[in-house]
Amino acid sequence: MQQRQDDMMVRQYSFRWLKGALGPHTTIAGYVISALLLSVNAQAADTQNNIQPAKLFANLTDNCPTPDAFAIAPDGSLTLSCPNFANNKLQGELLSIAPNGEVAHLATIPTLNLTRKANPMGIAYDDNGDLYVADSRGIKHGRILKMSFDKNKLLNTEVIASGINPNGLRYRDGAIYITQLNMPNVKSSKNISAIYRFNASDRNVKVANTLDDEQLIFSIETQNPSIGFGLDGIAFSPNGTLFAANLGDSEVYQLTQDKHGNVTEHHLYASLPNDTRIDGLAFDDEGNLYLAGFGLNQIFKITEQQQVIKLADYSDNDGSNGQIDQPADLIVYQDKLVISNFDLMTNHGLRNSEHSKPYTLSYIELK
The missing domain is CATH 1.10.287 (Helix Hairpins)
Structure with missing residues (x-):
């Protein structure tokens, strides 16, 4: 216990x-x-x-009981997605976090004529300041959204694609990349997960959710039979190389792409114990890769020489003093590694034992 x-x-x-x-x-x-x-x-x-103990970065408001993903906004603040799986009476929200940890409401994710609430997870800004959102609420209702702002005022929301259940999300060079933890329309004895690539100019693309989808650029089987999930975290290195993490197998892959963005080969970049359950990924400017160990309240660093260093390892806690409490995502922000404490899942093999207040973000000093 x-x-x-x-x-x-x-x-x-x-x-x-x-x-x-x-x-x-x-x-x-x-x-x-x-x-x-x-x-x-x-x-x-x-x-x-804990080589580098975590500290409290922000106490979140009650409309964000399950913080998830980060992106750096055009004004230099952090944007945080709140899918709010812990309370389905709450809408999916976006919060704005100032460098000093001050929290403000940014926007509620529009349902756009759908009755079920949105569940924003992965997020990323493009070069024009528009925000792309992975709205994860099942194959029938999942979407990729483009949200346009005038400073902090939401002006417009458009649907890039639907028919998928996106999780991680990154933007690069006019394209949106998303991970999907499993492919329910693909029959297999093992869990199949995938990465999709869409053009930022796409609108209302209907995805069939099969391995024949035009936008699917990579898929893989999860070998761990006890975990029904696969590709989750996704990130680009400073030189533009695509990386992805398999939550079920706790592996990180380095992917090679052709000029059209299709993945032509992949190789294993790092492998961690199965119970790590790698979630979010983030690079710093020096090429160090940071991993959120969702399963055991851990944070890892992988150097460019592929040396794996465990930065933090916390027992079960409530995150009140900045402890890592089921980390879902992380981001390098002003010489800090800022971490979201998802603090929800309590299945077998997870160190987290219950969902509770406070709702928090943690950080680790990097310099």
């Missing part, structure tokens, strides 16, 4: 669990002492495991 920590104070533990773990004759005082020892041990382990 993962123990929770909160500002070096012991939270209330389950006596039933402690009784089973410590024996039926342990006194109430024994429970308290044991809980204290467990909490201290967890924090000692966190201190030992």
